[in-house]
Amino acid sequence: MEERRFDAWTRALGAATSRRQVLKGVLGGVLAAVVGRSVEPAVVDAAPGSGCSVRACERKVSQFFTTCVEGCAVSGALRRTRDPRIKAYCRSNCYLASKALSEQCQHNGGCFGNDGTCCTDQCVDLDTDPNNCGGCGHACPEGHACVDGQCQCEDDQAYCGNQCVYTQTDNNNCGACGHTCTGCETCLGGECQPLNCGSGQVCCQHLCIPACQGGPPDPNTCLCDVCDGQANGLSCGPEQVCCNQHCMSEACPDGKKFDLNSCACQCTPITCPDGQTQDPITCQCVSICLSAPVGTSCGSNMECCGQQCVSTQCSFGREFSIDTCQCECTPIECPSGESQDPLTCQCTSKCAGVKCGTCQTCDPNSGTCVNADNNSDCGGGNVCCDGVCQADCTCTGVSCSNGDCCADDSNYACCDDGCCPQVTLPDHSKGAYCLAPGTQTPPSSFATGVTWGGCCQPDQLMKLSNIDDDTGLCNCVAGTQYDSFCDGNMPATYLGLTACSCGSWLT
Numbered sequence: 001m002e003e004r005r006f007d008a009w010t011r012a013l014g015a016a017t018s019r020r021q022v023l024k025g026v027l028g029g030v031l032a033a034v035v036g037r038s039v040e041p042a043v044v045d046a047a048p049g050s051g052c053s054v055r056a057c058e059r060k061v062s063q064f065f066t067t068c069v070e071g072c073a074v075s076g077a078l079r080r081t082r083d084p085r086i087k088a089y090c091r092s093n094c095y096l097a098s099k100a101l102s103e104q105c106q107h108n109g110g111c112f113g114n115d116g117t118c119c120t121d122q123c124v125d126l127d128t129d130p131n132n133c134g135g136c137g138h139a140c141p142e143g144h145a146c147v148d149g150q151c152q153c154e155d156d157q158a159y160c161g162n163q164c165v166y167t168q169t170d171n172n173n174c175g176a177c178g179h180t181c182t183g184c185e186t187c188l189g190g191e192c193q194p195l196n197c198g199s200g201q202v203c204c205q206h207l208c209i210p211a212c213q214g215g216p217p218d219p220n221t222c223l224c225d226v227c228d229g230q231a232n233g234l235s236c237g238p239e240q241v242c243c244n245q246h247c248m249s250e251a252c253p254d255g256k257k258f259d260l261n262s263c264a265c266q267c268t269p270i271t272c273p274d275g276q277t278q279d280p281i282t283c284q285c286v287s288i289c290l291s292a293p294v295g296t297s298c299g300s301n302m303e304c305c306g307q308q309c310v311s312t313q314c315s316f317g318r319e320f321s322i323d324t325c326q327c328e329c330t331p332i333e334c335p336s337g338e339s340q341d342p343l344t345c346q347c348t349s350k351c352a353g354v355k356c357g358t359c360q361t362c363d364p365n366s367g368t369c370v371n372a373d374n375n376s377d378c379g380g381g382n383v384c385c386d387g388v389c390q391a392d393c394t395c396t397g398v399s400c401s402n403g404d405c406c407a408d409d410s411n412y413a414c415c416d417d418g419c420c421p422q423v424t425l426p427d428h429s430k431g432a433y434c435l436a437p438g439t440q441t442p443p444s445s446f447a448t449g450v451t452w453g454g455c456c457q458p459d460q461l462m463k464l465s466n467i468d469d470d471t472g473l474c475n476c477v478a479g480t481q482y483d484s485f486c487d488g489n490m491p492a493t494y495l496g497l498t499a500c501s502c503g504s505w506l507t
Helices: 002-015 019-035 054-074 076-080 084-107
Strands: 117-119 122-124 158-160 163-165 185-188 191-194 201-204 207-210 235-237 240-243 246-249 256-259 264-267 276-278 285-287 297-299 302-305 308-311 318-321 326-329 338-340 347-349 360-362 369-371 377-379 382-385 388-390 412-415 418-421 436-440 452-454 461-466 483-486 497-504
Antiparallel strands (some): 201 207, 235 240, 240 246, 318 326, 377 382, 461 497
């Protein structure tokens, strides 16, 4: 039995990790389990309120060690054991406990035991002392206990800022410590609620005062406006007037005057022409259609359309169109080959007024020009062939507009004046060069000063270049890329510079 208690004791002390745990293990029952009796508490614990003295504390430690060793000697359990280790360990642990208590004397400022702390030269228990609860000088409210270093309040109270408060009604700790109700609020049920001052009263700066007739009082002074309860129009200062219980400036810009109904500067009324209204910002007459929806009446037989006031009165056979903002023909059904004329609104031939070229005619169904029938006469003994006036319609090559037929279309092509021989130039370009005077004008970005379209015979083809700005000479050096012109029809400019000739292409 003694061996089992000894083993339990050594295991408990072996598991201790600090001086405080060793001390508690020895003094709290481990030592008593072997010795057979508890160590006298009056010897171990410091008396609350006793003075702080390291020397006096050390004397108590010495007294404890003596009492502990004597307990090991007189213990019936130790006398009965045959294991000498138990008595040795008992005295050894008396020494360990004494050493821990001695260190506590130094640590606690001369207070004996684990729970003693020196506060204002008194040894106190910070876990239970209501005057030093959790720390020196931290006193609990009168009548409130200290438990585990915390001041205890009534069940419906909380400890906030060194005092017990009712958080359900405390404005500075509403619902929780530090939650303050601000402005005109009061704490009800743990929540900040607006302060109800009752009929005829308002809250201002936490005070209930008589309500102002014209609105809330000044939040800084809690005073009503000087015009409170006064009639509109009463002067309340230089260029100031009472309006709607408030003192307001009646100074207005040109074209406006102060209006007591709206308490603001309004335009001085003016008479505007029909279809116009006075703009409330500029006070000028503007079209009422600038902001009015389409179709709004803006005068007699007038409506808003496209932000303009336009007449909707139309002549017979016409009606106003909200899409075009003008009078349009009333749609009518016309016979085949006719359409409604947009000017007269009457049915007329679709080809009326349509002019077509030679070998073309107007299609009565569409009103557009189409090719005339082949072999129809086009004058000069010629006939129309696929829209071209020529000698006959038997041409198997290319039909020219002047009536020529270029049967050999691989070596000839059409110019204004008929078939023109194609030629291959040294730069490998091939074609019929219609560069003699004719009906076409070249683009101004390319050349100016000539017309072309007529056939240029091969021996008349010339190299076209321009004058070099730096040298003043014609650009005819080797490698220059030339264009062409017909001899006697050289343009004035070429690619924006003065044109010049570099000789014949073929000679």
